[in-house]
Amino acid sequence: MAGLGPLARIARLGSNLCRNHRLIFNKSSQRRGIASCIDPAQGLTDEQKEFQKVAFDFAANEMAPHMAEWDQKEIFPVETMRKAAQLGFGGIYVQPDVGGSGLSRLDTSIIFEALSTGCVSTTAYISIHNMCAWMIDTFGNDEQREKFCPDLCSMEKFASYCLTEPGSGSDAASLLTSAQRKGDHYILNGSKAFISGGGDTDVYVVMCRTGGKGPKGISCLVVEKGTPGLSFGKKEKKVGWNSQPTRAVIFEDCAVPVSNRLGEEGQGFGIAMRGLNGGRINIASCSLGAAHASVQLARDHLLVRKQFGETLSNNQFLQFKLAEMATKLVASRLLVREAATALQEGRPDAVSLCSMAKLFVTDECFDICNQALQMHGGYGYLKDYAVQQFVRDIRVHQILEGTNEVMRMIISRNLLTES
Structure with a gap:
């Protein structure tokens, strides 16, 4: 992996700039x-x-x-x-x-x-x-x-996580997809919404109801593509996240072997939540990457873009904004890494820290990317510039893996119930 170091290459995301700016930004990014x-x-x-x-x-x-x-x-x-x-x-x-x-x-x-x-x-x-x-x-x-x-x-096969339903988003425990056991199979009926990879992936980790109402009636099944009764909705048109397809996943008398159940009946909700704790750190980490690249792009733009006879980097207001963006980025990174360590160690504060990281980091990193776009002025709104894609791609991070409103519920519940 010879050539430029990784961080210099990140700055070369500036090469997604348009027309005459392309060469200028490439050269400046390589130097810094x-x-x-x-x-x-x-x-x-x-x-x-x-x-x-x-x-x-x-x-x-x-x-x-x-x-x-x-x-x-x-x-x-x-x-x-x-x-x-x-x-x-x-x-x-x-x-x-x-x-x-x-x-x-x-x-x-x-x-x-x-x-x-x-x-x-x-x-x-x-x-x-x-x-x-x-x-x-x-x-x-x-x-x-x-x-x-x-x-x-090996990614010879790809997987999708199936929890959300058309009528069951934040209230995941109210899901309705049913799995009735008949002999050595479950007969699965229902649908899942907003499934990343849906239709293009091979393995579906599905939360379904095998028992009564509430979280204790939920189990987890692994459904393989090609299973009779498994079908998919239309490919959704999204603001961002366009390199991954999103579809509804539909089950109509879909027979899934009992041997494909993860854990025991009734353990599915716990499995889903355990997965999401890590997923919240993961998605916060993805926001960090977007914010890091956007700070780099904003800095490079300020150093070369001239208005009123001097570069934007001499404007104190923009200097202060860049400083705030950098501070938010580092604070976010530290919180994510602390939450990741807590989860790895199985600490009692892990769930709350994962929720804090997801809440704080996805909010702050979106603001960083949005501010970076603003610093680019009209150029930032052009699709030739990478910064607008970072804004579009991370906006959904405040919604998925549990909305940031749900993160506030989890954190406040911990604060108010822990003795």
Whole structure:
């Protein structure tokens, strides 16, 4: 991986600028490195710095050059993701005996932050895929782990997480998709909404109702593509996240073997929530990558764009705004890494910290990217400029993996009920 270092390559996202600005920004970005005060490698071990560099290099070489095309043409970049899997990014926190990398939650956050500088949408899907692989690895028996995990870790097969329904979003425990047991199969009926990868993926981790009302009646089934009775809705048209397809997943008398159930009946809601705790860190990490790249792009723009006879970098108001963006970025990164460590260690504050990280980081990083777009003026609103795609791609992070309103509920509940 010779040539420019990973952080210099990130600045080359500026090469998505239009017409005559393209060469100017390429050259300026190559000359300038990353300011030490926002360096994402600060505080990491040598090993973490190594795989962070691998992820940055992959983002710069394999993702960033195609980010705009994947967005505009709505391409699901299967082969690129399989290349990422060859680096160990298909099952980052899955155990090595079934093909995973066996890394920690903090390691995972570092990788997703770096990859997102190249394409948030694609990295976000990779994070969902990783969550599904981890759920099978963690809650599956040996037979299930050996059946599903190797192909997921290599990304020979892709996975989708199926919890949300048309009438069941934030109130996930009220889901209606039913699974009635008949002999050695469950007969699955219902539908799931807003499923990332839906229709293009191979494995669906589905939360369904096998018992009575409420969370204790929910179980978790792994449904394989091609199962009779499994179908998909139309591909949704979205503001961002366009490199991953989103469809409804529909079950009509879909017969799923009992052997595909993860855990026992009634354990599905707990499995889903355990998955989402990590998913919240993952999606916050993707927001970090977008914000990091946007700070770089904004800085580079201020240094070369002239108005009123001098560069924008001499404008104190914009200097202060850039300082605020950098401060929010570093504060967000520290919170994500603390939450990731807490989850890895199984600390009692882990759920609240994951919720805090998801709430704070997705809000603040969206503001960073939005401010970076504003600093670009009219250019920031052109699709030739990468900054507008970062804004569009991370807006949904405030909604998915539990809305930020739900995050506030979780945090306040912990504060008010803990003795």
